[in-house]
Structure formats: C-alpha cells, structure tokens
Amino acid sequence: MNLIESIRLALVGLGANKLRAFLTMLGIIIGVGAVITLISVGRGVEAVVIDEFQGLGNNLLFVFPGNIDPTDPTAPARAGGAGLTLDDAEALADPFLVPDVLGVVPSYDRPAIVFRGRQETRTTISGTNTEFPRVRNFYPVLGDFFTEADLASGSRVAVIGQSVYEELFEPGEFPIGEDIRINNVNFRIIGLLEEKGGSGFNDQDDVVLVPISTSQQRLFPARRADGKLRVDIIYAQVLDEDRQEAAIIQMEAVLREQHNIAFRDEDDFTILSQSELLGAFGQITSVLTIFLGVIAGISLLVGGIGIMNIMLVSVTERTREIGLRKAVGAKYRDILTQFLVEAVVIASVGGLIGLIVGAIGAAVIGNLSPLLETSVDWNSVALAITFSAGVGLFFGLYPATRAARLNPIDALRYE
Numbered sequence: 001m002n003l004i005e006s007i008r009l010a011l012v013g014l015g016a017n018k019l020r021a022f023l024t025m026l027g028i029i030i031g032v033g034a035v036i037t038l039i040s041v042g043r044g045v046e047a048v049v050i051d052e053f054q055g056l057g058n059n060l061l062f063v064f065p066g067n068i069d070p071t072d073p074t075a076p077a078r079a080g081g082a083g084l085t086l087d088d089a090e091a092l093a094d095p096f097l098v099p100d101v102l103g104v105v106p107s108y109d110r111p112a113i114v115f116r117g118r119q120e121t122r123t124t125i126s127g128t129n130t131e132f133p134r135v136r137n138f139y140p141v142l143g144d145f146f147t148e149a150d151l152a153s154g155s156r157v158a159v160i161g162q163s164v165y166e167e168l169f170e171p172g173e174f175p176i177g178e179d180i181r182i183n184n185v186n187f188r189i190i191g192l193l194e195e196k197g198g199s200g201f202n203d204q205d206d207v208v209l210v211p212i213s214t215s216q217q218r219l220f221p222a223r224r225a226d227g228k229l230r231v232d233i234i235y236a237q238v239l240d241e242d243r244q245e246a247a248i249i250q251m252e253a254v255l256r257e258q259h260n261i262a263f264r265d266e267d268d269f270t271i272l273s274q275s276e277l278l279g280a281f282g283q284i285t286s287v288l289t290i291f292l293g294v295i296a297g298i299s300l301l302v303g304g305i306g307i308m309n310i311m312l313v314s315v316t317e318r319t320r321e322i323g324l325r326k327a328v329g330a331k332y333r334d335i336l337t338q339f340l341v342e343a344v345v346i347a348s349v350g351g352l353i354g355l356i357v358g359a360i361g362a363a364v365i366g367n368l369s370p371l372l373e374t375s376v377d378w379n380s381v382a383l384a385i386t387f388s389a390g391v392g393l394f395f396g397l398y399p400a401t402r403a404a405r406l407n408p409i410d411a412l413r414y415e
Helices: 003-016 018-054 086-092 132-136 148-153 162-168 212-219 241-258 274-317 319-327 332-368 378-404 408-413
Strands: 060-065 101-116 119-128 140-143 157-160 179-182 185-193 207-211 233-238 269-273
Touching (some): 018 274, 086 101, 086 233, 101 162, 101 212, 101 241, 157 162, 157 179, 162 185, 207 212, 241 269, 274 319, 274 332, 274 378, 332 378
Parallel strands (some): 119 207, 157 185
Antiparallel strands (some): 060 233, 101 233, 140 185
C-alpha cells in the first residue's frame, strides 16, 4: 500500500466517524489555536512597544533613581541615596559638563483628578520644563507651550493631551484659554498636544503638562529634607546616536559628583538608552509568551494523548482486519505506515482547524483593541502544521507498532 492510498483511507475513516474524530482532534485544535493566537498577539504587543518607544523622542537616554539591572528587568531596583533632584537635571544640562547632550528634561509625575466645570477625568499631571517638546518630539497642535518666564514664576498654565481634551471638552470645542482645576488650583490651558497614542498600559495622550516649578511647589510638594526638589525621571537627548556611550560616561561622572559617591561605591542611579529599555521590555514579553506557550503546549500534550488513546481503540477494533492483511502478504512496515499515517492525518487536520481558529482569535483580539495590530505570518502557519503533525507521529508510534507486531493467526482468531 502506497502513501497516497494510506492517506485516502485515513480521510475516509475520519469521515465515517466524524464526532469521534472531532473529539480526538479537539486538544490539537485548542493547542494550535492558542499558539497561533499568542504568537500573533505577542508580535502585535512588540510592535506597539517599539512604536511607543520610538515616539518618546530621538536618541534619548533615561536616568532612573536606584540601581537597575537591565539584563534582569524583573529584579527590583537596588535603592541608594535619596533619588534624583532638579539640581541633577540642571547639572546634566550644562554643556561644559556634558557636551554630548543636546537637551535635558526632568519629569515629576503624579496622578490627579482634573475638573472643568462638571466634567472630570483622572489623569497624570507631569511637571516638566520648556525643553520637553524638542527633546520628547511632542509638540502642541493648538496654542503654545509654556515659556521660561512661566517656569521662573511658577505660572498656573497647562498643556493638555488629546485624551484629556476628549474627556473634558465637546468635539470641536476650542480649549485654549479655558480653565481647569487641579488639586483645587486653577490653571489656564495654553496648548493642546498633538496625538501620540500608546498602548492600553501607557496612553501618552492622557497627560496634563505644567511647569515643573508649579507642580513641585503648588500641587505636589517635592522638597526633600535637604531642601532639594526631587524628580522622578530625567530624559536626556544625545547629539548623535554614535555619541551615546560618551554621553553616558559624562552623565555618570556628573551624577556621581552630584550625589557624592565615592570612587569604589555603587551608583544610586541608572542610565539606560532606548534600545536597552526596549530590550528589557522584550525580555518581559518573551517570558510571558513562553509561559503562555507552555500552557498551550499542555493542550497539545492532552491532544496527543487523545490521539494515542483513539488509535489504540482503533487497533483493537480492527484486529481481524490487520490479521487478514498480514495473511495476504502485508508486511510489518505496511501496517506500521498505515496507522502512523492515520495518526498524522488526524493531528494535521486538527492543526489546520486550529490554525483557522487561531487566526480568527487573533483577528477578534485585534478588533477589540484598535491599538493592537495582529497578523498570522507563514512562519506561524508552518510551525502549526509541522508541530501538529509531529504530535501525531510521536503519539501514533506506539499504537502503530502494536498493530504491526500482531500475530496474524492470533489476530484472525480475535473476537
């Protein structure tokens, strides 16, 4: 019996026992569908993260408080010192100390409820400086950004993001010159930021920017015991991508001096580039994808056991048929091939159905989350079909071997 004839008989057998075949394939369908969906969603999340980091600005370095290990982003930061201050940002902005840095932006962020009349929204209030638009590549589409005079006087002016605008204003309503209230302090809107977007975890448009002096002194007191004003993070734009390493060395020297860190003592801050941050998030998403893949793999394992079980039942049901075929000249390899092919066909058909289910699942998730673009590529298709066929081959080997080893005389006597 040739291979094509074995495949034809296997398909005929599936058609004759549709319900049993479907139940046998169910584990494979669920497993392959889950793998396809997870791969598609994982790549969509990766694309969103890449776009979001690219949208933060060009050639950026990030300064975080504490000592963070970028190779192990899940590990907690080793705290030390008292964090970052506004003095640190001003020192990093000095072109004589750090010549390879083009601009520095400190950020002091706190959540708050913003009111406009009877409308309200919970958002992030970000205190920053006048360098923000250029360094972060994030400009007002209406109105203006605050000035050095606003920063020096602690003016109560605000620039709002698109998400905040949608919550507080009617479509088409002009926001410039309108008042909002933050922590019972009135602010005048002077600008509306362009739309940036972002993931569901970090909407860059859901923000209100105010002068950092106003934020630290009028909204959320930031003065430490030593009199310095704390900040949460510092963004630094490098003159050129090729000068990132030089800029990091310069910044480390300035911050160590600012924090009075001795020669052999460990830094109490961390400087990371966009690529390092992206790599750290990539590790997190990879670990999550592997974990979910293991769960999907359990479904494939269950499906494989189901195939083995049904093939053993099939061997028992067809014992006399096997004996008759051996009596008329069928060889060991003919019986082995027939049952192996049947197991592989069952698994492969289940894999194809699972592929369709996975593609539908990815499309549904993509439609539910407009920011997430999911797609099924040929690598995923090849992986699904190959893996499901491999499962059928592995779990069909024992039943096929058992069938091929049957003694023809004993098989013909089987009742």
